[in-house]
Amino acid sequence: MRQIFSYLKPYKWGMILGLIIKFTGTIVELALPWILSHMIDDIIPLKDINLVILWGVIMFICSVIAVTFNIIANRMASKVARNSTERIRNDLFAKMITLSENQVDQFTLPSLISRATSDTYNIHQIIGMMQRLGVRAPIILFGGIIITLTLDPVLTLVMLAVMPIIFGAIMYVSKVGVPMFTIVQKRTDDYIRVLREDVTGIRVIKALSKEKFEKNKFNEKAKAAIDEEKKAGMVMAVLNPIMSLCLNVGTVFVILAGAYRVNSGAIKPGTIIAFLTYVTLILNALLFISRLFTMYSKASSSARRITEVLNAPEELQVKHKPEGDKGFAIQFKDVNFSYNHNEENVKNVNFSIKRGETLGIIGSTGAGKSTLIKLLMRFYDVDSGAIYIDGQDIRSIETKELREKFGVVFQNDFISTDTIYENIKFGRNLEKADVEAAADYAMARDFIEGKASGFETKVAVRGADLSGGQKQRMLIARALAAHPEILILDDSSSALDYKTDAALRKNLREHFQETTTIMIAQRISSIMQADHICVLEDGEIVGYGTHEELIESCDIYNEISKSQMGE
Structure with missing residues (x-):
């Protein structure tokens, strides 16, 4: 106290x-x-x-x-x-x-x-x-x-x-x-966890008629908290x-x-x-x-x-580290990482991309694609190896300075209950012209101006009144608005039709030539034009090269291509 x-x-x-x-x-x-x-x-x-x-x-x-x-x-x-x-x-x-x-x-x-x-x-x-x-x-x-x-x-x-x-x-x-009372608070944590999960997935619960099952699960956790509180x-x-x-x-x-x-x-x-x-x-x-x-x-x-x-210690402290090759915008060198320090989630990852190039990452669910992004943005520190941006180890860069280099769209990204304009601007020092231009590049202008209030349209909680494709285009506009050095799109075009996806990629090539882009995708069509493509399997790189090179050299990539493209 x-x-x-x-x-x-x-x-x-x-x-x-x-x-x-x-x-x-x-x-x-x-x-x-x-x-x-x-x-x-x-x-x-x-x-x-x-x-x-x-x-x-x-x-x-x-x-x-x-x-x-x-x-x-x-x-x-x-x-x-x-x-x-x-x-x-x-x-x-x-x-x-x-x-x-x-x-x-x-x-x-x-x-x-x-x-x-x-x-x-x-x-x-x-x-x-x-x-x-x-x-x-x-x-x-x-x-x-x-x-x-x-x-x-x-x-x-x-x-x-x-x-x-x-x-x-x-x-x-x-x-x-x-x-x-310490035990009571821990039991309270348990039922808050169930409550949070159920509120987040309420539509899925309703769609699968699992209301009774989830109610029983919540009652069980709530009863455990009540029993402990009753004892105390x-x-x-x-x-x-x-x-x-x-x-x-x-x-x-x-x-x-x-x-x-x-x-x-x-x-x-x-x-x-x-x-x-x-x-x-x-x-x-x-x-x-x-x-x-x-x-x-x-x-x-x-x-x-x-x-x-x-009093939790600052884990991601700035540390002096040797410099790497300054000829590359991003470089992963012998990177290994494990969430639980028992089973490796990323093993011996090595690749390099130059400024303005695009890297596509593809692989099955759980292959480690999003983990690479978390390591690049230093949400976690690598267990061994190093990650460099412009030849500088990310562990030697101030966290704020590091994160400002990125524009990113995650798989399950955050949408606030605010206007479309504020969701794109997101509290940054941006001009209105930057926000509107980003909406154009993200192919979001049409649906925004189709709303009664345009950019001033209020978005519902978690974007419930937007379609999947509209959410993704608005989030991509947010990532582009500040003209980032590095753009990360983590499976952010999965809800877009092929025409919109192709137009988006065309805009990125024309207007963000100096931006280094990393695209995580499930569709080969989204990354086949990338300068480099990385194929992941169980946290390891099993293929690396261009689309044509991987068709010839990587069986996993070839199978994905055949199943999706009919080649």
Whole structure:
């Protein structure tokens, strides 16, 4: 929690002021039973109505001060909790988007979503509660005990006899509760994962009539989370009955002892009334403290999960590496890579392409085509070997500088709920002419201008109101808009008809002659004009050359060509 509490530093003066206001309001609140006792025992027997009214007015003023100060302090506490949690969420999100793909795989996307939502909510709750109850409850507890000692030490000792049992229960339950809430959050990650998958694939689920199957799967994960939360809740719920039992037993003994002492003349009636009021205040303070410990157990578990992400090391650090051959725009040299470090996904990959050339990559599903792109863009680091851009090892290039060289369209790319124009521009410093020209090159202008609002047409979530071909053309326009040094098209023309695909390739040849292009495709017609074609199989290059050369030398490529082209 120490790192989370460091986010409160910018608000320390506001917190100090709020604590002073809270402290003042609580002290005034503690004075009310004593004033009542004084009125009953000392003022009323004098039978002076003016004194009674005076002390009544004092009680009223104290009540107004207590209520007003507590409201002001609570509002200030809420503001601190809101602002500090906002900073935590912003830093957490900023860290999440800079994590390497390997770290994202380790944390998992559902877990990252859970940490940015439910975990930060728990932190928000504890920051607010500690300012509201973390000051008031201890003051009432210890202040009440001090005042009751001045009223009657004997009754105070009777009341304090049950305190060790209560504090022992609080410490034990809190110690057991933190690990249990950690498990609860992990189970929450599981059902968020199922929820995310089902929402993403909702149309497929409906098309295959698998609603019941997915509902049962979700219910299973949700039930596991509920069961763990129920276990943790049952452990934490032990506190209230124990406290209530101890405090009620203590109150009974206080009343019995007080009755004997009033009868014996040791104390006055007003004192016993005030004493019982303080006992009630102390009871409530202890209940608040138990709630605080329950929330702290949850927040402590959440803080640990949040700081795991915030403190995750930067895996993709810039490293000084020897230079390669500057005559090539892209060069893979003896590259090997494995996702799980057990089974190699890319093995001994070597190829080189010059600036302005086009490389086509083809192969069966799972052959490693997209993995090469992830390595080239340094989403992962190679296990061995090296990848060079213009003779410079990509590990020696700043990540931002490296990624700015690329224009890329992935297989399942991101479309935001915004206008077509903003989806193409994508927050970059581009002129309107660049966006419109990119739409022309991507063969997207016709369908965009066919919309009622043209480029200002709002796109539905995940582009649900666009056809597959329209999505791909809009995404290709996004990749082309900034005139990248390297253009990567990862199976991005699969939904285009042959005529549009051919026109797109023609535009790339005519208007992006200096752009180095890598095309991953399932159709040979999309890459047969490429300067080089790489055939992958099980992560290895089994063929490399032009279309004509591979027809003669690579059996796998020849089979694909025959099946698709009828040659």
